Amino acid sequence: MKLSEFRTALETITEFTIQLPDGTFVPNHFHITEMGLLSKNFIDCGNTIREEKLITFQVWFAGDLEHRLTADKVFKIIKASENLFQEQDLELEVEYQMEQTIGKFGLAFENGIFKLTKKETTCLASDHCGIPPEKMKISLKDLEAKTSCCTPNSGCC
Numbered sequence: 006m007k008l009s010e011f012r013t014a015l016e017t018i019t020e021f022t023i024q025l026p027d028g029t030f031v032p033n034h035f036h037i038t039e040m041g042l043l044s045k046n047f048i049d050c051g052n053t054i055r056e057e058k059l060i061t062f063q064v065w066f067a068g069d070l071e072h073r074l075t076a077d078k079v080f081k082i083i084k085a086s087e088n089l090f091q092e093q094d095l096e097l098e099v100e101y102q103m104e105q106t107i108g109k110f111g112l113a114f115e116n117g118i119f120k121l122t123k124k125e126t127t128c129l130a131s132d133h134c135g136i137p138p139e140k141m142k143i144s145l146k147d148l149e150a151k152t153s154c155c156t157p158n159s160g161c162c
Contacts, residue, residue, distance in 0.1 A: 006112040008060050009094045012083065014114040015076040023064060023099075024120045026110070031101065033073060035066040037082050042089045043098065051130025060090060063100040098124075 006014075015021075023031040040062040048054050062082075099110045099121055110121035128136055 049129040051133030
């Protein structure tokens with residue numbers, strides 16, 4: 006989800022609710038502890054220099070059970086960070102404290118609820134680093150024998 010899509014979704018809600026990929030919800034008393042521009046410059050395994058930019062925000066909750074984020078409060082957080090984004094409409098990444106480490110998620114919006122979506126790694130230079138393309142797996146029992154146009158005594162050979 007891009008920043009513009011996030012803003013549009015916020016305009017349709019009053020309560021800001023976030024659902025984790027496993028279906029559970031982030032406790033309602035969460036905070037957005039930071040929001041900013043993440044810029045990553047790197048080289049992939051195919052020796053290509055790449056740049057990636059994301060808008061990131063961190064979700065955290067503490068013992069202050071009365072705290073609630075409204076869509077209006079989130080708009081104020083975005084407004085306060087806009088000079089960092091330099092009017093770029095970038096993808097959002099959400100950081101959330103998991104049991105063992107910080108999880109990084111994409112964001113989707115469905116039926117008035119923001120949903121954290123899983124992110125996956127991949128080889129960015131598979132055409133350069135020797136990883137063969139994944140072959141289609143076919144079960145031999147599902148193959149059907151083709152009928153041949155040549156039969157004994159048909160004169161085709």
